[in-house]
Every structure is written in structure tokens, then in C-alpha cells.
Amino acid sequence: xxxxxxxxxxxxxxxxxxxxxxxxxxxxxxxxxxxxxxxxxxxxxxxxxxxxxxxxxxxxxxxxxxxxxxxxxxxxxxxxxxxxxxxxxxxxxxxxxxxxxxxxxxxxxxxxxxxxxxxxxxxxxxxxxxxxxxxxxxxxxxxxxxxxxx
Numbered sequence: 001x002x003x004x005x006x007x008x009x010x011x012x013x014x015x016x017x018x019x020x021x022x023x024x025x026x027x028x029x030x031x032x033x034x035x036x037x038x039x040x041x042x043x044x045x046x047x048x049x050x051x052x053x054x055x056x057x058x059x060x061x062x063x064x065x066x067x068x069x070x071x072x073x074x075x076x077x078x079x080x081x082x083x084x085x086x087x088x089x090x091x092x093x094x095x096x097x098x099x100x101x102x103x104x105x106x107x108x109x110x111x112x113x114x115x116x117x118x119x120x121x122x123x124x125x126x127x128x129x130x131x132x133x134x135x136x137x138x139x140x141x142x143x144x145x146x147x148x149x150x
Contacts (some may be wrong), residue, residue, distance in 0.1 A: 005083040007102060009055055010110060011035035013075050019068035029064035031071070032056050033079060057081070059104040067107050076110035 017031040037050040057079055059067055071077060081104035090097050109116045 006081070007083045008078065008080045009033060009035050009102070010076065010078045010112075011055070013071055013073050013077060014054065015073050017068045017071055019064060026060060027062075027064045028058055028060050029067040030056065030058050031067070033077060055079075055102055056100070057102045057104050057107070059107055063104070063107060071107075071109065076113055078108050078110050079104050080106045 011033040014032040014034050017029045019027070019029045021027050033055045035053050035055060037053070038047050039050045040046075041048050059081075079102060081102045084101050084103050086099045086101070087096055088099065089095070
């Protein structure tokens, strides 16, 4: 039985996302997010960094392509997904190690510190979709003379 632990984090990318595809053709992007814990020092009245936690994140399919083309090292992101735990054997020491990854359902650039330009994909029925067909086209049933019978 697996345990689903939903998480949402906000932090900065520690490097450019790594983009690739598995042998079965599933696209993925991997990246690491540094989350800084800040606390108010009640003595000084100032905010202080209280430590950094690094999270490994993986995202799949179309969103993986979007992450790889849109995000760079240092960008502030918001990630929502499920926390997954795993184990592997260290090749050098032969010891069992544990991993903690976030499998992201959603990744977005944070607007907290910088503006972001959003490039929208055309809707299937909008005027932009008629300008540049990028895939197979089909005529409506009324144009082809084919009817539907039941």
C-alpha cells in the first residue's frame, strides 16, 4: 500500500531543469528546489534564515517540456504534488539509501519577486487554431456529406 502525501513548496531552482525521455517515450524534467526557512528573531525584530531544505522534483509529459523551456537556475517556483519515498543501494558503499522526491502535478513560476509572461496555446476552436494547423485536420460532418445514423 502506498501513502499519498500531498505537498506544496515554494523555493528557488538550484540549477537548470534536466529534460529527457524514458525508454518507453515518457518525457520528464527533473530539478531541485531550495526552500529557505525564515524566522523572526524576537530579540532583534529582524527576519533571519534558519536553514535550507533541498527538494528533488520530477514532472512528466507536456508539463516537463514547458518546465525545461521556461525555467532556469534561480527562478522562484511553486510546486504542488505528492511526496514519494524510495530506496536504492549505493554502488560505492553497498549501503541502502533512502530518497525523497516530489512528483509534481503542477509547477508554476512565482510572481512574488518578478513578473512572468504567459504564452497561451491556442484553443482548438479559436481563430489562432485556424491560422497554423500543426496536426491532422478533419472536416466537420456537415462538410463531408457523411451523416450519423443510430
